[in-house]
Amino acid sequence: MSSTIDDAIGRVRGRFLDLLRERLVVIQSCMSARSSDPAELEQALFVVHKVAGSAGTLGLPNLGEVARTCEEQLLRDLHAGGTISGMGFAYLERFVDFSHSVLEAYSVPAAPLQAVPRAAFGR
Amino acid sequence: MRLLAVDDDPIILDLLNEIIRSTTSYEVAVASNAQEALDLIDRGAGETFDCFLLDIQMPGMSGIELCREIRTRQEYRFAPILMLTAMAEKHYVDGAYSAGANDYITKPFEVTEINRRLTLAQTRATQLREEAARALQSDTPERYGILERIHIFDVDNVVDYVAMENYLPSLPKHSLLGSAALGIQIRGIEDIHENTSGFEFAGVIEDVAEAISDSLRDFQCLISYAGNGTFVTVIENQSLPARHVLADNVNLRLQKLGTHLSLPGQRPVRVICGDLVRLMHPTTERIQEALFQATASALQVANDTERNLEKFWFMGQVAQ
Structure with a gap:
């Protein structure tokens, strides 16, 4: 791949990682609540769907794959009962851990856990 | 070639913008949902788009509905419409082609693949424009x-x-x-x-x-x-x-x-x-x-x- 494309991808990857940091706050908020609110599942699904769709192109195929398997589990949860199952939380935890390791590798400091307005991430 | 990319993920829009601008001479406009796209299309002020890249799953009108809507406009009957989506299931693929899509790319995509498909789309757009021009000359x-x-x-x-x-x-x-x-x-x-x-x-x-x-x-x-x-x-x-x-x-x-x-x-x-x-x-x-x-x-x-x-x-x- 030419350096022009590499540079272009590098620029977008930086913005993706910044956004990933914000998106992780949403996921962590869902996980800490462990509620049976269907909206929590939709929030989490939205995040992992977006990450699964773009991480691979940005040179982060493993993160994309972890997000994809998490999305598949959350879709099963959506069809089963509409709330995040125990297995769904396990997959989310794996996704969060993996994301943190990617952020660390690219030296983007993790944000402190805080609530993010839901409207900002609505589907 | 003027492209309109429609996706609710700002990262995908950024990515398309960066890749296409840095490797081609195409102009890129972006919209984050179908309504915004239709507004851009309808107030084109004489400038039309030559090609569309549409996500499927978006809030409000889906990319498949948007594709069908674009096809109802006379000037876009022949315009290449490429779906760019994470939805790989058959019913989405069928729906997109039935609505008038010309090509279907699944995310995550290879950068080189986007350029290859856009080149094909440009060739096809040129052919179709020539055919449309010939058709206009005689009914x-x-x-x-x-x-x-x-x-x-x-x-x-x-x-x-x-x-x-x-x-x-x-x-x-x-x-x-x-x-x-x-x-x-x-x-x-x-x-x-x-x-x-x-x-x-x-x-x-x-x-x-x-x-x-x-x-x-x-x-x-x-x-x-x-x-x-x-x-x-x-x-x-x-x-x-x-x-x-x-x-x-x-x-x-x-x-x-x-x-x-x-x-x-x-x-x-x-x-x-x-x-x-x-x-x-x-x-x-x-x-x-x-x-x-x-x-x-x-x-x-x-x-x-x-x-x-x-x-x-x-x-x-x-x-x-």
Whole structure:
């Protein structure tokens, strides 16, 4: 791949990682609540769907794959009962851990856990 | 080329913008939802887009609905529409092509793949613009070439032949391998072509497309006109119709449409089906080969039938 494309991808990857940091706050908020609110599942699904769709192109195929398997589990949860199952939380935890390791590798400091307005991430 | 990319993920829009601007001379406009896209399209102030890249899953109107909406605008009937989506399931692929999409790329995508598909889209856009310009100069061409792939608009599940070739490799592998191609040939097409004006010939092709589409409306399928009076349809194996029943249904519908009334001597227009060709290999070359086999088989069956009829009349032999 030419350096022009590499540079272009590098620029977008930086913005993706910044956004990933914000998106992780949403996921962590869902996980800490462990509620049976269907909206929590939709929030989490939205995040992992977006990450699964773009991480691979940005040179982060493993993160994309972890997000994809998490999305598949959350879709099963959506069809089963509409709330995040125990297995769904396990997959989310794996996704969060993996994301943190990617952020660390690219030296983007993790944000402190805080609530993010839901409207900002609505589907 | 002016592109409009529509996606609710700002990262994908950024990525497309960066990749396309840094590797091509194309202009890129972006919209984060379908309504914003339609606003940009409708207040184009004389400047139209040459190509669209649409996500499917977006809040509000989906990318498939947006695609259908874009196709209703006269100036975008021929514009290439590429779907760029994470939704790989067959019903999304079918829905997108039925709505008028020309190509389907699944996320995550390779950067080189986007450029390759855009180059193909640009070539196709140029061809289609030239065809549209020729069509504007005269309402209907004096004559169509018999092999010409006449464009058919507004018939359910009927897509451009190039779109059909793109559709099949876009399917999930298990769906592709569970499908078959079937050629449907208009009998005596050379005779019909020889004895009709361009307008009448195009009318026959459109009527046959409508009759096939109506006859297959209960089946999950796409249909395309391959030229030379041959249609090709791709149907899921589980729901294959009996070929002679399908041909009878199409012929009955053509009779009801009164297609024959516009032809010299009111010669009846009838179709016949070829052999089913199972789609066994997901590579583009093998898919093109399977489509060719399906159309060639239909033509062969039609020619054999016409020859046997001649034997029946002139040599006292029995028609098959």
